[in-house]
Amino acid sequence: MSRAYNFSSGPAALPEPVLQRARDEMLDWGSARASVMEVSHRGKEFIALAEQAEQDLREILAIPAGYKVLFLQGGATQHFAQIPMNLAQGRASDYLVTGHWGEKAVKEAAPYTSVQVVANSADSKFMQLPPRAQWKLDPEAAYFHYTPNETIAGVEIHEVPDVGNVPVIADMSSTLLSRPIDVSQFGLIYAGAQKNIGPSGVVVLIVREDLLERCPKSIPNIFNYAAHAKEGSMLNTPPTFAWYLAGLNFQWIKSEGGLAAIGERNRIKAERLYGYIDGSGFYSNPVEIAARSWMNVPFRLPDEALDAAFLKESEAAGLLALKGHRSVGGMRASIYNAMPLAGVEALIEFMKDFAARKA
């Protein structure tokens, strides 16, 4: 078997037991006598799967009563637009911009709400967070939107911002399920699946029920969160295979000891990698230490001329997809839930060996 350690930022590695189970059930799923991809989403087998997946997610995240869980389509990008369509009610909305995805969210939201950028750390090339004292919050804003983990620069906001009574909306695409969170601090959480949830094609959205009262009847049903909630995310044909795989992943998280255990493992993985980088005298990470991401670890070599050799040799050593995003350059190791500590250790060993040869 040639399966390697995969550091892709997304679509990203999935836990092997999840893939193995999907493989085993591929032709003959449960009592369906067919693949999960070949049965009606309205049949009793799939309905049971959908209910189980939601129940498992509620358990893993300890989602309190009063929140709806939706399994939708469109990627996080579609929801950049759909959120203001549903929740802005013609009012202005606050956006904190700490990276590329926050910028994109602002652009897509602009046709549907008057966007107020609370603060923007573009000046630091998104390597530092905007100091809290400089944020310009509007207590009358329809909502406050931010990106807790910026996947490209590897910048994470580790505390949920306190913005008073304004509902907090978080694009958690690259951080949801990486550790426990307190869902009650949020009005709406959304995440494209293709990092810690499952394959691409499904978006998990957790929304406080009172906010659904804002969804205007004037928008098409297919964009309307309240309409999706009313139909149990089955307003139209959902991405059944992605939903199934997400469900298997939720079961895997439970079997690993839940998010407390997963979070502890993720903390150790990140600490190990940043610790090595900082002490190496060869590699560097430019992100403000308090804002470093647990999931996406960008790093640079002392000379860009070494990048091509690093990528070629790491791939040959079974360490995939380490190339940094084109806007940042250098390398990036994405170490989501499915990356074991052994994978991070293998990367560090390779980095040590490479540095010893090229220093």
Ligand SMILES: Cc1ncc(COP(=O)(O)O)c(C=O)c1O
């Ligand atoms: C934080 C974040 N938000 C949004 C997106 C866009 O997601 P999608 O391609 O599913 O629309 C990404 C993609 O990597 C992301 O990392």
